[in-house]
Amino acid sequence: MIVIARRGTTITHEIIGQCGSAIVLLKPASKGTRGHLLQVRRAFVMAPVFQYFNQVSPFHNPINVVKATFDGLSV
Secondary structure, three states, rough: OOOOOOEEEEEEOOOOEEOEEEEEEEEEEEOOOOOOOOHHHOOOOOOOOOEEEEEEEOOOOHHHHHHHHHHHHHO
């Protein structure tokens, strides 16, 4: 279980997580913006975070993307 700092339905600050070659950058976003990567979206299933912008390094493994997301959120 991870506690996510949030403001409304977005995250409060920029988050960077890394696992292997996957680097995930999460940024707060305005209403109506949603990240496009399915692995990151699945990590936010139980959290009420709906607006965020994500960017992932070009060479990535889907499992490492999820681990990198949790790495960034757990700080």
